Amino acid sequence: MSLNAAREKFRHFLTRKGLRVTNQRLAIFDTAYAQREHFTAEQLLDHARKVDDSVSRATVYRTLPIMTESALLREVDIGTGEKFYLPNVGGSTTQVAQVVCLDCDKIFEISAPFMEWYGSTVSSKLGLTPVSQRLQVSAHCNAFRETGHCPRRG
Amino acid sequence: MSLNAAREKFRHFLTRKGLRVTNQRLAIFDTAYAQREHFTAEQLLDHARKVDDSVSRATVYRTLPIMTESALLREVDIGTGEKFYLPNVGGSTTQVAQVVCLDCDKIFEISAPFMEWYGSTVSSKLGLTPVSQRLQVSAHCNAFRETGHCPRRG
DNA sequence: CTGCCTGCAAACTCTTTGCACGAAT
DNA sequence: ATTCGTGCAAAGAGTTTGCAGGCAG
Numbered sequence: 017m018s019l020n021a022a023r024e025k026f027r028h029f030l031t032r033k034g035l036r037v038t039n040q041r042l043a044i045f046d047t048a049y050a051q052r053e054h055f056t057a058e059q060l061l062d063h064a065r066k067v068d069d070s071v072s073r074a075t076v077y078r079t080l081p082i083m084t085e086s087a088l089l090r091e092v093d094i095g096t097g098e099k100f101y102l103p104n105v106g107g108s109t110t111q112v113a114q115v116v117c118l119d120c121d122k123i124f125e126i127s128a129p130f131m132e133w134y135g136s137t138v139s140s141k142l143g144l145t146p147v148s149q150r151l152q153v154s155a156h157c158n159a160f161r162e163t164g165h166c167p168r169r170g
Numbered sequence: 171m172s173l174n175a176a177r178e179k180f181r182h183f184l185t186r187k188g189l190r191v192t193n194q195r196l197a198i199f200d201t202a203y204a205q206r207e208h209f210t211a212e213q214l215l216d217h218a219r220k221v222d223d224s225v226s227r228a229t230v231y232r233t234l235p236i237m238t239e240s241a242l243l244r245e246v247d248i249g250t251g252e253k254f255y256l257p258n259v260g261g262s263t264t265q266v267a268q269v270v271c272l273d274c275d276k277i278f279e280i281s282a283p284f285m286e287w288y289g290s291t292v293s294s295k296l297g298l299t300p301v302s303q304r305l306q307v308s309a310h311c312n313a314f315r316e317t318g319h320c321p322r323r324g
Numbered sequence: 325c326t327g328c329c330t331g332c333a334a335a336c337t338c339t340t341t342g343c344a345c346g347a348a349t
Numbered sequence: 350a351t352t353c354g355t356g357c358a359a360a361g362a363g364t365t366t367g368c369a370g371g372c373a374g
Contacts, residue, residue, distance in 0.1 A: 036328060036373050057364080072331045077364060093249040095304075097339090098363060115292055118301060126292055135307040138269055138280055144309035147272060150249075151305045153289040155298035190348050190353060211339080226356045231339060251364090252338060 022049055022088060022103075029086040043068035044079045048089060054100040054123045092123065094152055110135070113151035119160040120168040176203055176242060176257075183240040197222035198233045202243060208254040208277045246277065248306055264289075267305035273314040274322040 026045050030037050047064040048055070055063075057076055064071045080101065083089040090104040094116050100123060106112070113128035128151055135149035160166040180199050184191050201218040202209070209217075211230055218225045234255065237243040244258040248270050254277060260266070267282035282305055289303035314320040 038329065075330060095247040095249070113292070115296060115298065117298060124296055134282070134305070138267070139307055139309045142269060142278060143312045144269065144271060145312055146307050146309045149305070149307040151288070151303070153293055153300050153303040155293045155300045158297045158299055192354065229355060
């Protein structure tokens with residue numbers, strides 16, 4: 017999905033929900049969608065301000081849930097206190113696992129289709145209907161252990 | 171493992187690490203180990219104070235990591251901002267998944283042995299060595315949807 | 325024009341920490 | 350006697366929110 021197509025999708029989502037299309041929301045969206053790696057709310061704020069310096073922290077925090085609901089952004093909570101976000105270019109959010117490197121803090125997104133099956137199987141046994149599932153692996157970098165240097169961190 | 175056996179284990183852990191066996195630590199341990207369900211630091215504080223009213227919030231927060239390290243407690247982060255804890259009666263912490271009911275906020279612990287295999291497989295492909303993995307399913311309660319009432323919440 | 329959106333700053337939640345006193349070894 | 354542990358309160362991090370003014374529809 018191109019940036020423009022995604023932006024249109026965002027506009028549509030806003031309009032359909034009766035939400036207003038503001039310069040700040042567009043700036044935040046464009047910035048978020050330009051990212052190649054996971055980012056935090058604070059990082060997004062920094063970048064968005066370069067596009068539109070009237071963007072405030074509050075609006076970033078208010079816009080992130082909107083973009084998450086519209087499935088344009090994926091929210092990743094790796095249990096570090098702060099949430100990470102990533103443009104949801106693929107689509108399905110229920111079949112992706114994360115591998116987090118404890119040495120370079122990098123987050124790898126990995127396809128894990130069996131996860132959805134597992135969620136359904138286990139939930140139905142409990143009389144529950146699954147909404148979402150997440151699988152996360154924390155790991156150490158072999159290169160770092162051997163050379164004291166993580167190639168991904170520099 | 172009985173409460174007494176567990177408490178002995180805790181004493182040993184403290185001594186071996188050169189940590190002191192204080193009344194507060196014992197009170198916190200006993201309280202934690204008496205729990206049948208997941209609990210938060212705050213809930214633990216409330217209960218521990220009934221045993222020893224000199225227990226402070228700071229000491230609870232300082233003792234929880236000690237009990238987690240000694241593998242007597244399991245830490246569960248379901249992404250709600252606060253951490254949950256559970257006596258680790260079983261043993262292995264790497265083969266348990268959680269199913270969280272969004273209606274009654276109950277956390278079910280489920281055996282998921284394949285998780286460890288998955289972590290290893292995926293990590294080695296990235297040149298990483300897995301440290302831990304977690305799998306969590308968020309779900310809605312069927313009974314709640316049908317009757318507007320969750321049997322587990324009351 | 326109307327009312328949703330915004331920025332600002334204060335509030336909030338959970339957790340951590342500096343300090344001086346107190347207790348375990 | 351040492352030194353670690355403790356309670357207290359303040360600080361911290363990340364996020365949310367009340368309010369008065371601003372801009373989209």
